[in-house]
Amino acid sequence: MPIESPRRISLGVSMAGLGYHPAAWRHPETPAGGNMSLDHYIHMARTAERGLFDMLFLADGVGIRNYDEPKGAQQRSAGNVHFEPLTLLSALAMVTRHVGLVATASTTWNEPYHVARKFASLDHISGGRAGWNVVTSHTDMEAQNFGAATLPPKDRRYSRAEEFVEVVRGLWDSWDDDAFLRDQASGQNYFPERRHVLDHEGEHFRVRGPLNVARPPQGHPVIVQAGASDRGRDLAAATADVIYVAAPTLPEAQEFYADVKGRMAAHGRAPEALRIMPGLLAIVGETEAEARAKYERLQSLVDPVVGLAQLAFSMGDLSAYDVDGPVPLLPEWRQSRGQLMYEMAQREGLTIRGLFLAIAAGNGHAQAIGTPAQIADQMQEWFEAGGADGFNLLPAHSPGGLEDFVNLVVPELQRRGLYRTEYEGETLRDRLGLPRPASRY
Incomplete structure (x- = not known):
């Protein structure tokens, strides 16, 4: 069961690259090679945990962009190389205790069994802190790394994604929570009637199962999505636990929030079963001038x-x-x-x-530049006016942008009673106030 507590702002931090400003890697306080440094990510993860963040968020694409326009732009960017996200999050699970661990995996360039197995494993390794950011991919550069010249048509990608998520969730239910007896004296390891064979046959996949990982501690790892198209909104209303969205203004955030939450009833879901967290690029100083x-x-x-x-x-x-x-x-x-x-x-x-x-700065996301009080004012307005359940922080440069937010803005949010003062619950679902999914069997 989710932890019962007053409605509070949820916070994630996106750790892609070295920050969300295009000059982030050139900032003198940014480690220029940090995108390939485990120590850099450990520092970011521990800083987020010190700030009581709900989750770390690793966006990902499976390739380097294959265009260089204007010529020379690519070699002046630090975003060309980075760790594979599941490998990195498994390492970070060993040096953190509370913060959630969310990574992108594409439904276009993966198979459901692989994704189900990896995220179930991460959930066990982390003690119930895993989350899967579901994407369909959006660049031909990725297609060209998997034997295709271009992406499949959008409708087909979304049709595949819908079935993909259904299969993954079915595989996560391969074993009942109490399936394993593990009685060394009798020699019986599990109850056979508590193991389930999926036997899925659909338009895109044939998957027998069962998964060779026990049911995840969260039942299902948290499902995160970022689609803003009409098809993406409907997929999120049907399946997502968290949505990360680009909404540069409050009216745009309110429209998205009302639309997606309004679609949930058609899928038999309550609005509170979904947390909508717009991206926020915040630059904070002790004074507005700073x-x-x-x-x-x-x-x-x-x-x-x-x-x-x-x-x-x-x-x-x-x-x-x-x-x-x-x-x-x-x-x-x-x-x-x-x-x-x-x-x-x-x-x-x-x-x-x-x-x-x-x-x-921001690239389509909301921006807040000012004092801790000014940034908290903006966050509070969005939170109370039906624009957000929380925010995914986009540090302008890392780690400084995250450190500033944790040191300056978090105490202001706590003073207002809008943010936790200690971690509650055991899992990422607990901290987000989300229900634990029941098995389909």
Whole structure:
């Protein structure tokens, strides 16, 4: 059963790369090779646990982007290499006791049995702290590492994902919680009637089972999703325990929150069975001026080629234009976001440089720059106005951004009664206030 307590803000921290500002790795307080340093991640994990965070979140993609636009941008980025997330989280499970351990695994480039086995194992290793971030993948670079030229069509990826999650959950129920007798004297290890063969046959998968890992301590590891499309929202309403979403403004967050929670009844679920946690890039200082100075320092480190790369996916390669000149109106945009970015530049009188600097921090997520009280004000407003159940912190640079938040913002949230003062319960589900799933058998 979930721990009964007043509704409080949930917090996760996303640990991808060395921070969520494109110049993060160039910050003098950032370990330039930290993305391949276990010590760096141990420090981040222990800092998050000191801050009583619910979970660590490792986003992942299975490849290096295979485009370099403008030319030279890729070699100026630190995000090309990083640890395989399940391996890393297993190591972090050994040096933490409470914080949840969430990793991405794609339903397009994995098989259900592998994913079920890995996350069940992590849940046992960590004592009930595992979570699976379900993604369908979104880049051709990943497809080209698995024998395909391009991604499968979106509808097929989502159809596969829906069945994939169903199979994984069925495999997690292969054994009853009390299946194992382990009686050394009699020689009986388990009750045969408490072992279940899935025998799944569907459009995408044929999986017999049972899983060769005992039922996870949480019943099912926590399911996290990040899809914002209509199909993604419906999948989340049906299956997710936590949603990580990009919502730059409160009205957008409120629309997403109401829409997804409103879909849950059709799937036989109560709204409180889902925690919605928008991404939040917070830069905090003892004073507003100090926070602004930290932000401007990062902005000053943005390489123009890297800045142009921030625009390239939506607007194409603008390197032929004067970076301090106006944003050109091109005949075709790669996606509607390019048009929106052009309109933003026109509305705010931004040059190309001004545009890439304007989107550098956050990249579509909410931002908060200011004192602990100012950042807590924004978080409290979203939490109380139906925009969020919590937040996934996106440190501008690591580990400094997380350290600042833990040292300055967490005490302010605690003072307001919005955040825990100690860990409660034994599992990640307990701390998120989520029910333990019953077995299907």
